[in-house]
């Protein structure tokens with residue numbers, strides 16, 4: 129996709145990977161729409177920022193009605209909001225379980241639904257769901273996070289098939305561990321020094337957007 133003058137929505141743009149993507153995409157001549165709860169932290173003066181919580185479907189509906197006032201066509205969605213949970217299942221609270229499923233799975237679906245409706249109507253557009261390698265592999269300390277991300281993978285692959293009928297491209301991006309500033313706050317003491325820099329991952333996603341359509345991309349640090 130040639131990004132110049134394209135309308136791009138990033139959900140989860142206030143920190144980590146989403147914020148890094150917003151910064152890079154702001155230099156590509158895009159019309160940027162940024163969504164998250166603390167969206168002001170995204171720090172891109174030219175972008176339109178909409179505060180919304182992806183766990184609340186009504187919030188998301190209203191956010192996209194606001195975007196409709198500015199553009200008749202969303203060309204690209206980067207669906208990136210997410211939270212982690214690195215815990216033995218026995219120690220996870222019901223609130224934590226609900227939060228992960230509501231944010232990482234249901235929230236991503238609410239967002240994608242709003243965008244997919246609009247893209248399918250015009251017969252074009254590209255949705256990128258940021259999943260995780262935890263959507264590909266079983267991890268005993270991430271049972272709930274894996275459940276959400278495996279669910280998101282199933283959703284992504286199914287929407288890909290639906291998109292073949294409607295002209296909407298759908299890509300699942302599966303990053304390995306990143307050093308995002310907030311994501312690992314919930315797990316104090318976790319050694320993330322060997323993880324990827326989110327700016328590096330963001331650049332690979334920009335290359336993906338500009339290149340030929342790919343349905344699935346895994347981004348991991350090369351094994352030594």
Ligand SMILES: NC(=O)c1ccc[n+]([C@@H]2O[C@H](COP(=O)([O-])OP(=O)(O)OC[C@H]3O[C@@H](n4cnc5c(N)ncnc54)[C@H](OP(=O)(O)O)[C@@H]3O)[C@@H](O)[C@H]2O)c1
Pocket residue numbers: 139140141142143144145146163164165166167180181182183208209210211212231232235258259260261302303304305306307308309310311312323326
């Ligand atoms: N970090 C990793 O190692 C890693 C690895 C693979 C995949 N991922 C995935 O990559 C994505 C980005 O993660 P990150 O590492 O960049 O984490 P991050 O720095 O914590 O950023 C998460 C983003 O999601 C937003 N968000 C969280 N809950 C939200 C809610 N209820 N409503 C709206 N926005 C919400 C946050 O914004 P607000 O707080 O302002 O709402 C923030 O902008 C996530 O989907 C994550 O699962 C992360």
